[in-house]
Amino acid sequence: MTRPTTLVEKIWAAHAVAELGDDTTLLLIDRIFLHERTGGRMLQGVADAGRQVFDSATVLGTLDHIIDTDVGRTDETKFPGGAEFIQTFRDGAEAAGIPIFDIGDPRQGIVHVIAPELGVAQPGLTLVCGDSHTGTMGGMGALAWGIGVTQGEHALSTQCLPAKWPKQMRVRFEGQLGPAVTAKDLILHLIRLHGATGGENSALEFAGEAVRGLSCAARMTLCNMAVEFGAWTGIVAPDETTFEFLRGRPFAPHGADWDAAVAWWRTLRSDADAVFDREIVIDASAIEPQVTWGTSSDQSIGVGEAPPSPAAIADPVARASAEKALAYTDVTPGLPILGLPIEAAFIGSCTNSRIEDLRAAAAILRGRMVADGVLAICVPGSSAVKRQAEAEGLDTVFRDAGFEWRESGCSLCFYNGGDSFRGARRVITSTNRNFENRQGPGVRSHLASPLTVAASAIAGAIADPRDYGAL
C-alpha cells in the first residue's frame, strides 16, 4: 500500500527532475507566461547571457501591466516609458519565437484571466509567471507561482526551477455561503483570522463544501489572494467543474489527448488520509461581506463591523504598524465602516474581473445610478470578457449607471505614474492590495467583492450589497 499523499505532493512528484538537497527539488516547468512589464527584461537577460529559450512552445505572452485601458490605446502609454517596455518585449518574443497577445488581439487580457480562458492553465501543470498573483491558476488545479526576473530567466533558459518543499496546508470552508458572500469575502476573512503571514509560505489547498460549490472563476479569486495570506501558492483539486470549464477551449487537450488528460486529472486530489502540516476549518455560512480598513490584507472586517483599536495590540511593532495604517487610511477605530464616504469605485484586476464578476455587479447596478461625485470605472479582465459582457448588454448597464467601460488590462490595480483616480482619495476596489500608495499617491484602497464595490458606488459610501438585493 502506498503512502497517502496530498494533491500538491502528486503534482510535485510528476515534475521532480532532480533532488538538490536541503528539501529542494528541481521541478520541470510546463508553462511560462510573460507580460510586457518584465517579459522583455527576462528575454533580454537570457540573450545577454548567451543563452536560448529552452522550449519556446511552452511560453506565451500578453500585454496587460503597462498598456492603457482607454479605448483607442496605442504603444504611447500614459505610464512614462511604456513604449520601451512594450517594444523590448515584442522584439525579445519575436526573436525567441514566442507568441504574444498584443494590443488589438482578441485573446489579449490580464495574464491570469486569459490563461484559464484560453485553456492554457490546466490541472496538474506547473506554471510560472513574473507576477505575484500567478497562484490564481491554482483555481484550475495547476501548481502555479510567481517569480522575479532572474527566476524567469532561469525558467526560460532551463525549463526548470528549484523549489523548496513547502509546508502542506489545507483550509476547508464548510457550509453554504450566505447571500452576497463571494470567494473574495472568504479569502479576506481567512486572512483576517490568521494574518498576512498565516499562509506560512505553504502550498495551500482550499477544500470543503463551500469551495466545491464554487465556479472556476470564484476558485481563481480564492487562489489569487493566497499570496496575500503569505502562502507560496493556493490550489483547488480539479473536478467536474474544472473539466467542464476547460472542455473545448483553444489550448485545452483535444480528442484522445483530452481523455488521457482527464484520466490523469481525476487522480489529482489529496488522499483521504493525507497528512497536512496545518489544517484550518472555517464555517463559511457565518461569513458576511468583507471590506478592508487598513493597508495590509489582514486589516479586514465584515461590512457591519468597525475597525479595531490598535490600543488592544500588545506587540509594539504590530501596534505601530496598525497605527501607521490608520493614520494613512484615516478611518476611526470603533466607528462603523458602513457609510464611510468613498470618492471612487473600481471593478477590475486578476482578482475580480471575470464575466461572472461583471454579471454580479451589473445585477446590482441595473436601473440604479452611481452617487454624485463618485468616479466609477470597470475594466474587464480580458478582451474576451469584454466582448462577452457587451454581447449580454452588461456594458450598457455599467455605462447607464455612470461607470466608465474600459479595454482590458491591469489598469488601476496599481498606480504606475500614468493613469489615476484623478484626485479621488478613498476608493472601494475589487483588487487585491490595499498597500499605501498602491493605487495612487495618498489613495486609500478598501478591498471588497465586486458586489460590495457596486453597492458602494451607488451609495457613495461603503455599503452592504445585501441592502441592494444581491443574491
Add this chain to the structure above:
Amino acid sequence: MEPFTRVEGVAAPMPIDNVDTDAIIPSKETTSVARTGYGEKLFANWRYLPGARTPDPAFVLNRPPFTDAKILVAGRNFGCGSSREAAVWSLQQFGIRCVIAESYGQIFRNNCIRNGLLPVTLPIDAVQSLLDQLQGTSEPLMAVDLDAQVLTSPTGETLRFEIGPLERDMLLAGADEIGLTLARRDQIEAFRAHDRARRPWVYSGNSN
C-alpha cells in the same frame, strides 16, 4: 552574482510589519527595462516629500548615519506583495547588503538570494531587541557573517542565524544558479522525453 560573505556597518531600524515591495520600489519608479538606476528610487514614497525629490527628514534613511546604511532591520513579512525584483535592486543600489526580519514575502526572499542580498530571519523577540538597540544608540553598527552564520548586535551581542545550506552556499560562492541547472541539460531532456510519453497532451497543447 557578487558573492556575499560578510558585511559590517550602519544598520537602520524600520520597526514596522508588512513593508511591501510597492513601498520599497513604487511601480511609478520603474520606468525603464534596465536593472540600474534604482538607488535613488528606494522607498521613494516614504523618502521624499510629496510632489518633489526633497528628502523627508523624518524618514530613517534620510537621517545620518542611516544615509550610509548597509543593513536594514524590519518587523514581519518584509517584502510582501509584488514580485518586482527592482525591490532588491533598489536596496542594493542604495547600499543595503543585508535585511534582517522575522519573515519575508517569499518571492522577494527568492529574489534576494539570486542577487546576493542576504535575508536574515530571526525570531520576533530577537528582531525587537535589535530594533530597540538600534533606536537607543548613537552608534548603530552591526556585523553579519554568513560563513559563520553569526551577527553582532550594536551592543556587541552575538546571535546565530539559520539559513538553508543550498542558499548559503549559493550566496557565499556568488553562484550562477542558471548555469548549474543547465549543466543538467541531459537529465532535463531525458525527463521530458519520459514525461512526454506519460503526459502527451502537455507537449501538444500549446501548438494550437
